[in-house]
Amino acid sequence: MANEDLTQIFDTIEYPEAYRITYLANAIVFPAYSAIKKDFGLVRAEYILLACLSHFDALTAQDVARISRRPRNTISRAVHRMLDDGYLDRAPDPDDGRQARLRITASGKELHVRISEYLRRRQDEVLGTLSKEERATLSALMKKAALNAAQLDE
Amino acid sequence: MANEDLTQIFDTIEYPEAYRITYLANAIVFPAYSAIKKDFGLVRAEYILLACLSHFDALTAQDVARISRRPRNTISRAVHRMLDDGYLDRAPDPDDGRQARLRITASGKELHVRISEYLRRRQDEVLGTLSKEERATLSALMKKAALNAAQLDE
DNA sequence: CGCATATTGTTCCAAATGGAACAATAAAAG
DNA sequence: CTTTTATTGTTCCATTTGGAACAATATGCG
Secondary structure: OOOOOOOOHHHHOOOHHHHHHHHHHHHHHHHHHHHHHHHHOOOHHHHHHHHHHHHOOOEOHHHHHHHHOOOHHHHHHHHHHHHHOOOEEEEEOOOOOOOEEEEEOHHHHHHHHHHHHHHHHHHHHHOOOOOHHHHHHHHHHHHHHHHHHHHHOO | OOOOOOOOHHHHOOOHHHHHHHHHHHHHHHHHHHHHHHHHOOOHHHHHHHHHHHHOOOEOHHHHHHHHOOOHHHHHHHHHHHHHOOOEEEEEOOOOOOOEEEEEOHHHHHHHHHHHHHHHHHHHHHOOOOOHHHHHHHHHHHHHHHHHHHHHOO
16 A cells, blocks of 8 residues: 555556446445435435436336346335335336336425435536536447447347 | 336436446446356455455555445455455554555456456447447546546545 | 246345444544 | 544444245247
8 A cells, every 4th residue: 555546546457447437436426325325314226216217207116127227126125115205106007917107206206306416416526627528528428338238238 | 118218317317427427337347246246256345355456566455445435344354255265465564553464366366367357348348339439538538537536535 | 728938026035235333553632 | 651533454233235936917839
């Protein structure tokens, strides 16, 4: 250790892009996640659920699992808690007895708006050194890769 | 659900860059992580430990915790398991009785090389649609942001 | 139709996780 | 020097996590 530069690994690691991506993800999500847990008592699967349902009309638990790449049972538990707390509504799908359609309630939406602020703020801090153009470029390239990733595993 | 486009959220989410970053991180890390756990029986903190020690001469457990943004106790446990398995060496710091200097062994390094392959391969799949120039641009911008993030919390 | 196979949501259980408190050591303050 | 304050690594404990098995329903195929 000593006072070596702890960031040299950004260049020496065998998978530099993957490392930087996960590093950035951690840098954004961990502090925001801690604050959200502390201030609202929500675990990650729960605010992911809110986020998904805020941007789609109605989803099944399975949809949320796919979108968020989390195991179904994690989502299942989150659904129960959010139902109990009144942030979600659930209605059986008339065409398929196995699945249920989930919708966010007004109070769920309101909670999501408050939580998004935490993530948006931390995102802006982490990306604060990029110029407007750099940030737009980064964003566009990440979208391209993310669309590819989404397609890879479908 | 229906067959709506599950990727529309990339554009509608309140924190688009943060969302894309974590989405990409998940897309790369989750499959690789599962495979590593299955094939080598290592949990995440353990291969993170290997990765850190493969790229620094000697680190304390605390250094690793800082580099990887994980709680100290998680790292502490990983250190014990890796010591037992012979992937690490530990020596008390002569100048500071509280800390111990960790080094990777030859077999630890060998294991790290094999594991990196999983991450590198998945990284290349996910970034496969980017041109060489695009990928270089993405990589450079992420490094800039990551360096900023590293500085933010020190 | 009838039977194999797949999918959805759930429960079970063992393992991983992380906050908090702790002892040991070091550094800072008086 | 003595007394606070900080840091390191560890253990404890409650919570979260995710793989596996499960029942219920749906789909594919003969």
